[in-house]
Amino acid sequence: MYAPPNSDHQQANAKNARAGMTSTPEQWEDWHWHLRHTIKSIDTVERLLNTTFSPEKRRELEETIARFPMAITPHYFSLIDRENYEEDPVFRQSVPSLSELKIGASEHSDPLAEDQDSPVTGITHRYPDRVLFHVSNLCAMYCRHCTRKRKVGDVDSVPGKKTLAAGLDYIRQTPAIRDVLLSGGDPFLLGDDLIDWLLTELRAIEHVEVIRIGTRTPVVLPQRITPRLVEILKKHHPLWVNTHFNHPREITSRSRRALAMLADAGIPLGNQSVLLAGVNDCPRVIKRLVHKLVANRVRPYYLYQCDLSEGLASFRTPVGKGIEIIESLIGHTSGFAVPTYVIDAPGGGGKIPVMPNYLISWSTNKVVLRNFEGVITTYKEPDSYQPIFCDRNCNDCHLDLPLENTEEQENTIGISGLLADYEEAITLVPENNERMERRDDDE
Numbered sequence: 555m556y557a558p559p560n561s562d563h564q565q566a567n568a569k570n571a572r573a574g575m576t577s578t579p580e581q582w583e584d585w586h587w588h589l590r591h592t593i594k595s596i597d598t599v600e601r602l603l604n605t606t607f608s609p610e611k612r613r614e615l616e617e618t619i620a621r622f623p624m625a626i627t628p629h630y631f632s633l634i635d636r637e638n639y640e641e642d643p644v645f646r647q648s649v650p651s652l653s654e655l656k657i658g659a660s661e662h663s664d665p666l667a668e669d670q671d672s673p674v675t676g677i678t679h680r681y682p683d684r685v686l687f688h689v690s691n692l693c694a695m696y697c698r699h700c701t702r703k704r705k706v707g708d709v710d711s712v713p714g715k716k717t718l719a720a721g722l723d724y725i726r727q728t729p730a731i732r733d734v735l736l737s738g739g740d741p742f743l744l745g746d747d748l749i750d751w752l753l754t755e756l757r758a759i760e761h762v763e764v765i766r767i768g769t770r771t772p773v774v775l776p777q778r779i780t781p782r783l784v785e786i787l788k789k790h791h792p793l794w795v796n797t798h799f800n801h802p803r804e805i806t807s808r809s810r811r812a813l814a815m816l817a818d819a820g821i822p823l824g825n826q827s828v829l830l831a832g833v834n835d836c837p838r839v840i841k842r843l844v845h846k847l848v849a850n851r852v853r854p855y856y857l858y859q860c861d862l863s864e865g866l867a868s869f870r871t872p873v874g875k876g877i878e879i880i881e882s883l884i885g886h887t888s889g890f891a892v893p894t895y896v897i898d899a900p901g902g903g904g905k906i907p908v909m910p911n912y913l914i915s916w917s918t919n920k921v922v923l924r925n926f927e928g929v930i931t932t933y934k935e936p937d938s939y940q941p942i943f944c945d946r947n948c949n950d951c952h953l954d955l956p957l958e959n960t961e962e963q964e965n966t967i968g969i970s971g972l973l974a975d976y977e978e979a980i981t982l983v984p985e986n987n988e989r990m991e992r993r994d995d996d997e
């Protein structure tokens with residue numbers, strides 16, 4: 555099952571020879587070599603594909619690149635099926651198309667309002683107990699479906715150590731943060747020493763329990779996962795890594811080796827895919843992908859509905875496609891191979907899970923459910939249940955929650971607040987609700 559380590563390289567060399575981009579095995583294994591040879595021009599694309607675009611197509615591509623730059627690692631480019639490249643899922647994720655310049659009315663440069671939820675440069679603080687920390691604006695490959703297209707290739711905004719220090723200060727001063735998610739750009743494009751420094755600083759903060767890193771390098775630049783990097787990461791547990799495979803074809807023998815190195819270092823691996831029209835909007839493709847992921851010790855974490863970012867219109871699918879895919883997975887395959895399908899709420903509401911319905915109906919003592927086969931079943935609820943009335947006086951509760959260091963005494967927000975015994979609120983009213991404003995006037 556495992557190909558010899560250099561088989562990817564030999565195949566790539568055979569394909570790249572005609573473009574004069576051959577490499578020694580040592581060069582191919584060197585991530586810096588890939589970055590130095592990143593494909594940024596249409597000329598190189600033409601040579602590597604052994605094709606010539608029409609003058610019109612060329613103009614379109616140049617125009618697109620001027621707005622949204624292109625960068626493709628030789629590793630990732632080598633995965634393109636050159637005989638049928640226009641339909642190729644790797645080609646579609648990496649080579650621009652004119653449709654990126656067609657901006658629809660509901661699309662925004664920052665649909666998730668990440669910049670608005672940013673207390674200091676580089677930090678997005680949206681959820682109560684965790685933050686997104688943009689530590690790098692560099693990426694090995696510029697995904698055409700990038701939700702942060704507004705920042706791609708924006709050299710001016712590469713954060714320096716000073717900006718990073720400001721982010722670290724914010725985390726240090728905010729005890730509610732127990733989970734820090736390093737993102738970017740790609741954090742693994744930073745040098746080893748800077749990564750080590752950053753992780754050491756974060757680890758020194760007592761309230762930071764978990765550090766997560768989001769990276770696409772196992773997909774587009776697996777050579778970046780070096781023994782030295784893994785040694786550094788291992789020092790800073792508990793550390794989780796989430797990667798971004800979108801198509802089974804991206805899981806090559808070289809990627810598998812990178813994943814194995816990370817997993818062997820005790821790092822729990824997750825995967826975040828984006829549902830992309832013409833790339834993976836097919837239940838069979840996603841099923842093959844999640845099976846390959848779990849076989850490589852990667853847990854499918856999220857399947858994202860494509861964001862309303864400018865330039866992504868041609869990648870978007872109806873939400874029904876995502877639900878259909880999840881329907882094809884739940885019950886049909888291992889529970890841990892099923893990602894949570896989420897829509898990241900435009901305007902910054904965060905990720906909202908979306909699923910097929912399994913609860914069909916219920917009465918006072920029974921629920922009616924259906925399973926993945928369509929079998930309808932009932933679950934009889936208990937005849938008597940002693941509810942625990944929660945007044946948040948955990949000291950007197952027999953459930954015996956250890957209270958030291960818990961940050962859980964603050965108010966519950968959202969619907970869980972409406973459900974709670976100890977909250978007085980019985981409604982959540984939208985701001986500027988006219989009827990409520992009339993009531994206030996009467997008083």
Ligand SMILES: *Cc1c(COP(=O)(O)O)cnc(C)c1O
Nearest residue numbers: 678679680681684685686735905
């Ligand atoms: C996705 C995201 C997180 C992490 O969310 P999880 O559901 O915990 O993975 C945190 N902050 C922001 C702004 C995010 O977009």
